[in-house]
Amino acid sequence: MKRKSIYILLVMVATRIVSFETAVAQQNYTDQFTVENQAIAKKSGVTSIAMDINLNNLKLDKNDLLIITPVVVSTETGNVAELEPIAVKGTLRNKILERPFEWKGKTRLGMPQDNQIVRRNGTNQSVHYKATLPFDDWQRQAQLVLRTEVIGCADCNEAQPDKTVSEKILPDKFIPDYRMPYTVPEVEPVKQRSERYSAHLNYIVGRHDLLPNFENNAAELANVDKIHHE
Numbered sequence: 001m002k003r004k005s006i007y008i009l010l011v012m013v014a015t016r017i018v019s020f021e022t023a024v025a026q027q028n029y030t031d032q033f034t035v036e037n038q039a040i041a042k043k044s045g046v047t048s049i050a051m052d053i054n055l056n057n058l059k060l061d062k063n064d065l066l067i068i069t070p071v072v073v074s075t076e077t078g079n080v081a082e083l084e085p086i087a088v089k090g091t092l093r094n095k096i097l098e099r100p101f102e103w104k105g106k107t108r109l110g111m112p113q114d115n116q117i118v119r120r121n122g123t124n125q126s127v128h129y130k131a132t133l134p135f136d137d138w139q140r141q142a143q144l145v146l147r148t149e150v151i152g153c154a155d156c157n158e159a160q161p162d163k164t165v166s167e168k169i170l171p172d173k174f175i176p177d178y179r180m181p182y183t184v185p186e187v188e189p190v191k192q193r194s195e196r197y198s199a200h201l202n203y204i205v206g207r208h209d210l211l212p213n214f215e216n217n218a219a220e221l222a223n224v225d226k227i228h229h230e
Helices: 002-025 091-098 137-141 217-229
Strands: 034-043 046-054 065-074 080-082 086-089 116-118 126-134 142-151 157-159 163-166
Touching (some): 046 065, 065 137, 086 091, 137 142
Antiparallel strands (some): 034 046, 065 080, 142 163
16 A cells, blocks of 8 residues: 555656646747837848847746847748847846856857846846848848747757748849830921012112112112021
8 A cells, every 4th residue: 555655646746747847848938029120121232130129028937048049041042041149048047157167068158248138027128139141132032030949957958939020021122124115206297388578679760770779679689688598
């Protein structure tokens, strides 16, 4: 009877351990933070990415370290570009990382201090993130994804589900469509112009020769000459 009781107790303990590990494994931090104020642009051969990661609803275990890595992933060519990661540290995990002594498997954070934050559960916190990478044409057909992993007790790693931030980070390349319209002008009627001018010249009675300087002949002849040269 005593052995049976010990066996049942061991089974109960093992069941609780498995249940606890399952609960820990089911902890999904990816759904507990959001991305705001996203801005992605290309200029002078550089792709710039900026966003705010809102941690207000994140309930991070004090011993956990959450690593968030923005990744640009092509949807056509398979190209991948990992950007500088972000570290969100539980309060206890932060103290452990600050200990001066070394041990095997100690986690080392290589990202800038601006990309590190200690999570104070129940408070409003966010991380303003900026990164750049050299532009390449494949980025026009690429997504921005946040890959996350949790480092917990004994420095063990656990991958979390990816979080898609943008389905398409850059617009398609603008290709102008040059066209030359050909318009046939309407046929215009032929315009004909005719002018008539009468000159009144004076002659001396009994003479038939034209005297240019007689009376107003000079003025009339000047008008005729002017009309002839127009």
